[in-house]
Amino acid sequence: MKINHQHYRSIWRDAQSVRIIDQTRLPFAFAVERLHTHEQMCHAIRSMQVRGAPLIGAAAAYGMVLGCQQQADEQTLQNVAAQLLATRPTAVNLAWALQRMLQQLLALPLEQRAQVAWALALAIADEDVAQNQAIGQHGLALIQPLATAHPQRAVNILTHCNAGWLATVDGGTALAPIYAAHDAGLSVHVWVDETRPRNQGASLTAWELAQHGVPHTVISDNAGGHLMQHGQVDMVIVGADRVTRNGDVCNKIGTYLKALAAHDQHIPFYTAVPTPTIDWQLAEGAGIAIEMRDADEVAYMQGQDDQGQLQRLRVIPHESPALNPAFDVTPARLVSGLITERGIVTPQQLPTLEASL
Numbered sequence: 454m455k456i457n458h459q460h461y462r463s464i465w466r467d468a469q470s471v472r473i474i475d476q477t478r479l480p481f482a483f484a485v486e487r488l489h490t491h492e493q494m495c496h497a498i499r500s501m502q503v504r505g506a507p508l509i510g511a512a513a514a515y516g517m518v519l520g521c522q523q524q525a526d527e528q529t530l531q532n533v534a535a536q537l538l539a540t541r542p543t544a545v546n547l548a549w550a551l552q553r554m555l556q557q558l559l560a561l562p563l564e565q566r567a568q569v570a571w572a573l574a575l576a577i578a579d580e581d582v583a584q585n586q587a588i589g590q591h592g593l594a595l596i597q598p599l600a601t602a603h604p605q606r607a608v609n610i611l612t613h614c615n616a617g618w619l620a621t622v623d624g625g626t627a628l629a630p631i632y633a634a635h636d637a638g639l640s641v642h643v644w645v646d647e648t649r650p651r652n653q654g655a656s657l658t659a660w661e662l663a664q665h666g667v668p669h670t671v672i673s674d675n676a677g678g679h680l681m682q683h684g685q686v687d688m689v690i691v692g693a694d695r696v697t698r699n700g701d702v703c704n705k706i707g708t709y710l711k712a713l714a715a716h717d718q719h720i721p722f723y724t725a726v727p728t729p730t731i732d733w734q735l736a737e738g739a740g741i742a743i744e745m746r747d748a749d750e751v752a753y754m755q756g757q758d759d760q761g762q763l764q765r766l767r768v769i770p771h772e773s774p775a776l777n778p779a780f781d782v783t784p785a786r787l788v789s790g791l792i793t794e795r796g797i798v799t800p801q802q803l804p805t806l807e808a809s810l
């Protein structure tokens with residue numbers, strides 16, 4: 454991803470520390486933070502300075518590296534992994550990356566661990582970038598026929614939350630096919646759900662689409678169904694935090710409602726999902742731990758006033774409680790297909806995909 458003509462990943466090594474883009478400051482400030490300890494990485498994941506399933510996985514891997522720099526014995530590494538695992542419960546990539554790092558590090562002699570850990574984390578990051586590139590190409594094959602069918606207008610794609618390059622190491626999942634289509638010269642336009650309460654759509658997806666020059670429009674979370682009814686959505690592509698063996702898709706709260714509306718209107722609903730986001734151990738979505746976040750995220754909104762000052766404003770009565778489940782589960786029956794780095798599969802074809810891994 455290029456920002457002001459400079460290429461960035463959303464996480465990278467800098468000497469013996471790790472750099473991240475602080476996503477809580479976007480879209481109004483582009484700020485890079487430097488992390489030296491695994492405690493700082495825990496804070497970055499919990500506070501959502503870094504967020505999005507694949508990026509959380511890579512961040513956890515780099516968190517293990519930072520822990521390893523201080524002490525690399527088994528008990529310390531298990532302890533660091535447990536702290537990182539406790540930061541956010543829903544995205545399976547976190548547990549996946551920690552398990553992989555632990556397994557590979559503990560197989561090494563103690564004195565080699567701190568050194569090799571950097572290469573192991575980089576491998577996870579590089580794999581994510583490659584997977585997203587492949588997802589982009591497979592997803593492009595879905596957009597191409599829609600562009601051919603409607604040569605006089607843009608293909609309208611609705612997305613929810615941020616599953617773009619900011620949610621990954623680079624390239625994005627749900628946005629990867631959109632970037633691929635735009636770069637291939639196809640006319641695409643993106644309906645960007647604002648994604649209350651944390652506004653990842655309005656703040657992050659809109660920002661990165663604008664950086665890349667992709668035409669888009671931010672809509673309120675409630676507008677999607679209306680646009681679908683009026684022929685203004687050709688397809689929906691979302692990301693996922695966890696997909697279960699049967700193809701149930703856990704993603705940002707509100708995804709399920711978009712899937713229901715898309716199903717009612719016979720609009721294809723795809724989820725773009727790298728295979729590390731598939732939880733082969735879990736039979737169905739009902740078993741997924743849904744993160745409950747602070748009610749203040751619902752009670753308050755943050756934004757910039759006309760003088761350029763950041764403001765945090767309460768939007769509900771002081772007497773009213775609020776509830777903030779961060780994710781929901783879209784049943785497999787509403788999912789047209791999963792765009793993976795191995796190709797596009799229906800939920801029913803997941804066992805074949807698992808066998809091929």
Ligand SMILES: CSC[C@@H](O)[C@@H](O)C(=O)COP(=O)(O)O
Binds near residue numbers: 504617
């Ligand atoms: C490629 S990211 C896919 C999902 O992780 C994304 O859609 C999402 O729900 C992110 O939630 P967040 O709470 O911002 O981490």
